[in-house]
Amino acid sequence: xxxxxxxxxxxxxxxxxxxxxxxxxxxxxxxxxxxxxxxxxxxxxxxxxxxxxxxxxxxxxxxxxxxxxxxxxxxxxxxxxxxxxxxxxxxxxxxxxxxxxxxxxxxxxxxxxxxxxxxxxxxxxxxxxxxxxxxxxxxxxxxxxxxxxxxxxxxxxxxxxxxxxxxxxxxxxxxxxx
Numbered sequence: 325x326x327x328x329x330x331x332x333x334x335x336x337x338x339x340x341x342x343x344x345x346x347x348x349x350x351x352x353x354x355x356x357x358x359x360x361x362x363x364x365x366x367x368x369x370x371x372x373x374x375x376x377x378x379x380x381x382x383x384x385x386x387x388x389x390x391x392x393x394x395x396x397x398x399x400x401x402x403x404x405x406x407x408x409x410x411x412x413x414x415x416x417x418x419x420x421x422x423x424x425x426x427x428x429x430x431x432x433x434x435x436x437x438x439x440x441x442x443x444x445x446x447x448x449x450x451x452x453x454x455x456x457x458x459x460x461x462x463x464x465x466x467x468x469x470x471x472x473x474x475x476x477x478x479x480x481x482x483x484x485x486x487x488x489x490x491x492x493x494x495x496x497x498x499x500x501x502x
Contacts, residue, residue, distance in 0.1 A: 327476065331395035335435050336388045337426035344389075345425045346449065346473070347377040347417070349434065366500025367483040368411035369493025371451055376418045378449060382469055383456030383492045389469040391424050393435055396476040399448065407452040407472070408490040414480040417445050424473070442477030450474040456492040 337344055363372040365381050372379040382389060394400070404410055417439070424435040439447065452474075455467040462468075488494065 325398070327396045327398045327400040329394055329396055329400070330440060331438050332393070333435055334390065334392040335424075335433065337391045337424060337433050337435065338388055339382055339384065340386050340427040342382045342385045344380050344382070344427070345377060346380070346415075346422060346437070347425060348419050348421050349423065349425045350421065351376065351419070364500060365411075365493075365496045367497070368409075368413065368485050369488065369496040370409050370411040370453060371413045371449070371483070373413050373415050373483070376416065378413065378415055380451060380471065381492065381496055383458060383460075383490075384462065384469050385460045387462065389471065391435060392470070392472045393424060393437060394472070394474045395438060395440065396474060397440065398476055399478065400474055400476070402450065402452075402486055404452075404487045406454065407487060408454045408456065409488055409493045410450065410452045410486040412448060412450045412484045412486060414446065414448050414478065414483075416480065417447065420445070437475065439475070440477060443479075446478060446480050447475055448478035448481075450486075453490070457490050
Protein backbone atom coordinates (compact mmCIF):
# COMPACT_ATOMS: atom_id res chain seq x y z
CA UNK A 325 0.00 0.00 0.00
CA UNK A 326 1.37 3.40 -0.98
CA UNK A 327 2.18 5.96 1.69
CA UNK A 328 -0.22 8.89 2.12
CA UNK A 329 0.90 12.42 2.96
CA UNK A 330 -1.08 13.78 5.90
CA UNK A 331 0.43 17.28 6.19
CA UNK A 332 2.76 19.59 4.23
CA UNK A 333 4.25 22.95 5.27
CA UNK A 334 7.11 25.16 4.10
CA UNK A 335 8.64 28.07 5.98
CA UNK A 336 11.72 30.09 6.65
CA UNK A 337 13.61 29.29 9.85
CA UNK A 338 16.21 31.58 11.40
CA UNK A 339 19.18 29.55 12.66
CA UNK A 340 22.29 30.29 14.69
CA UNK A 341 25.39 28.25 15.52
CA UNK A 342 25.04 26.20 12.30
CA UNK A 343 22.04 24.24 13.45
CA UNK A 344 18.45 23.87 14.54
CA UNK A 345 16.33 21.12 16.06
CA UNK A 346 13.15 19.08 16.01
CA UNK A 347 11.62 18.65 19.43
CA UNK A 348 9.56 20.27 22.16
CA UNK A 349 11.01 23.70 22.93
CA UNK A 350 9.00 23.79 26.19
CA UNK A 351 10.53 20.54 27.53
CA UNK A 352 12.97 21.67 30.22
CA UNK A 353 14.62 18.22 30.08
CA UNK A 354 15.40 18.73 26.38
CA UNK A 355 19.06 18.57 25.35
CA UNK A 356 18.55 22.19 24.23
CA UNK A 357 18.80 23.20 27.90
CA UNK A 358 21.52 20.83 29.09
CA UNK A 359 25.10 21.78 28.27
CA UNK A 360 26.85 19.00 26.38
CA UNK A 361 23.68 16.90 25.92
CA UNK A 362 23.31 17.43 22.18
CA UNK A 363 25.08 14.67 20.30
CA UNK A 364 26.95 15.12 17.02
CA UNK A 365 25.91 13.68 13.63
CA UNK A 366 28.73 11.14 13.49
CA UNK A 367 26.91 8.59 11.32
CA UNK A 368 24.90 10.74 8.94
CA UNK A 369 26.76 14.05 8.95
CA UNK A 370 23.33 15.66 9.08
CA UNK A 371 21.17 14.47 11.98
CA UNK A 372 21.97 13.57 15.58
CA UNK A 373 19.41 12.04 17.92
CA UNK A 374 19.23 12.53 21.68
CA UNK A 375 16.32 11.61 23.96
CA UNK A 376 13.20 13.11 22.35
CA UNK A 377 15.26 15.50 20.25
CA UNK A 378 16.93 15.73 16.84
CA UNK A 379 19.80 18.15 16.15
CA UNK A 380 20.25 19.22 12.52
CA UNK A 381 23.58 20.51 11.20
CA UNK A 382 23.73 23.30 8.64
CA UNK A 383 26.35 24.85 6.42
CA UNK A 384 25.08 28.35 7.23
CA UNK A 385 26.15 29.67 10.65
CA UNK A 386 23.57 32.44 11.12
CA UNK A 387 20.59 33.35 8.96
CA UNK A 388 17.49 32.06 7.24
CA UNK A 389 17.05 28.64 5.66
CA UNK A 390 14.03 27.04 4.02
CA UNK A 391 12.42 24.04 5.72
CA UNK A 392 9.66 21.87 4.29
CA UNK A 393 7.93 19.31 6.48
CA UNK A 394 5.82 16.40 5.35
CA UNK A 395 3.96 14.09 7.73
CA UNK A 396 3.18 10.64 6.27
CA UNK A 397 1.17 7.66 7.46
CA UNK A 398 3.99 5.28 6.44
CA UNK A 399 7.40 5.39 4.75
CA UNK A 400 7.39 7.39 1.50
CA UNK A 401 9.79 6.39 -1.25
CA UNK A 402 12.92 8.58 -1.20
CA UNK A 403 13.66 10.89 -4.11
CA UNK A 404 17.44 11.23 -3.91
CA UNK A 405 18.20 13.00 -7.20
CA UNK A 406 17.56 16.66 -6.27
CA UNK A 407 19.39 16.49 -2.93
CA UNK A 408 23.04 16.63 -1.79
CA UNK A 409 22.70 14.53 1.38
CA UNK A 410 19.81 12.37 2.59
CA UNK A 411 19.69 10.67 6.00
CA UNK A 412 17.15 8.81 8.12
CA UNK A 413 17.03 8.49 11.91
CA UNK A 414 14.55 7.16 14.47
CA UNK A 415 13.27 9.12 17.45
CA UNK A 416 10.86 8.54 20.29
CA UNK A 417 9.15 11.80 21.18
CA UNK A 418 7.64 11.76 24.70
CA UNK A 419 5.01 14.25 23.53
CA UNK A 420 3.24 15.10 20.30
CA UNK A 421 3.96 18.82 20.95
CA UNK A 422 6.90 18.84 18.52
CA UNK A 423 8.16 21.52 16.13
CA UNK A 424 11.05 22.51 13.92
CA UNK A 425 12.82 24.93 16.28
CA UNK A 426 15.11 27.63 14.97
CA UNK A 427 17.16 30.10 17.00
CA UNK A 428 16.00 30.77 20.54
CA UNK A 429 15.63 34.48 19.73
CA UNK A 430 13.01 33.81 17.06
CA UNK A 431 10.47 31.28 18.39
CA UNK A 432 7.79 32.75 16.11
CA UNK A 433 9.35 30.92 13.15
CA UNK A 434 9.01 27.47 14.72
CA UNK A 435 7.11 25.09 12.42
CA UNK A 436 4.68 22.87 14.36
CA UNK A 437 4.62 19.19 13.40
CA UNK A 438 1.08 17.72 13.65
CA UNK A 439 2.19 14.18 14.40
CA UNK A 440 -0.22 11.28 13.99
CA UNK A 441 -0.63 8.60 16.64
CA UNK A 442 2.27 6.16 16.65
CA UNK A 443 2.93 3.02 18.71
CA UNK A 444 5.29 4.03 21.51
CA UNK A 445 5.54 7.56 19.99
CA UNK A 446 8.22 6.15 17.64
CA UNK A 447 8.90 7.99 14.40
CA UNK A 448 11.32 7.82 11.51
CA UNK A 449 12.65 11.10 10.09
CA UNK A 450 14.27 11.57 6.71
CA UNK A 451 16.10 14.84 6.07
CA UNK A 452 17.01 15.68 2.48
CA UNK A 453 19.25 18.73 2.21
CA UNK A 454 20.85 20.87 -0.49
CA UNK A 455 23.04 23.98 -0.59
CA UNK A 456 24.82 23.41 2.75
CA UNK A 457 28.17 23.90 1.02
CA UNK A 458 27.28 27.44 -0.15
CA UNK A 459 29.00 28.56 3.06
CA UNK A 460 28.58 31.18 5.73
CA UNK A 461 29.02 34.46 3.92
CA UNK A 462 26.13 34.22 1.49
CA UNK A 463 25.07 37.02 -0.77
CA UNK A 464 21.40 37.48 -1.71
CA UNK A 465 22.02 35.79 -5.07
CA UNK A 466 23.60 32.70 -3.43
CA UNK A 467 21.47 29.57 -3.00
CA UNK A 468 19.41 29.21 0.17
CA UNK A 469 20.01 26.11 2.26
CA UNK A 470 16.96 23.83 1.99
CA UNK A 471 15.80 20.92 4.14
CA UNK A 472 12.93 18.52 3.45
CA UNK A 473 11.77 16.53 6.50
CA UNK A 474 9.59 13.51 5.87
CA UNK A 475 8.23 12.02 9.11
CA UNK A 476 6.20 8.85 9.65
CA UNK A 477 5.38 6.37 12.45
CA UNK A 478 7.89 3.50 12.46
CA UNK A 479 9.74 1.13 14.75
CA UNK A 480 13.19 2.33 15.83
CA UNK A 481 16.22 1.20 13.85
CA UNK A 482 19.78 2.34 13.12
CA UNK A 483 20.60 5.67 11.49
CA UNK A 484 20.99 5.44 7.72
CA UNK A 485 22.80 7.60 5.22
CA UNK A 486 20.98 7.30 1.87
CA UNK A 487 23.04 9.84 -0.09
CA UNK A 488 26.27 11.66 0.75
CA UNK A 489 27.75 14.24 -1.60
CA UNK A 490 28.21 17.50 0.33
CA UNK A 491 31.41 18.56 2.09
CA UNK A 492 29.63 19.70 5.27
CA UNK A 493 28.29 16.20 5.92
CA UNK A 494 31.66 14.65 5.16
CA UNK A 495 33.35 16.92 7.73
CA UNK A 496 30.93 15.71 10.44
CA UNK A 497 31.31 12.04 9.48
CA UNK A 498 35.11 12.40 9.53
CA UNK A 499 34.85 14.08 12.95
CA UNK A 500 32.83 11.11 14.22
CA UNK A 501 35.48 8.64 13.04
CA UNK A 502 38.35 10.54 14.67
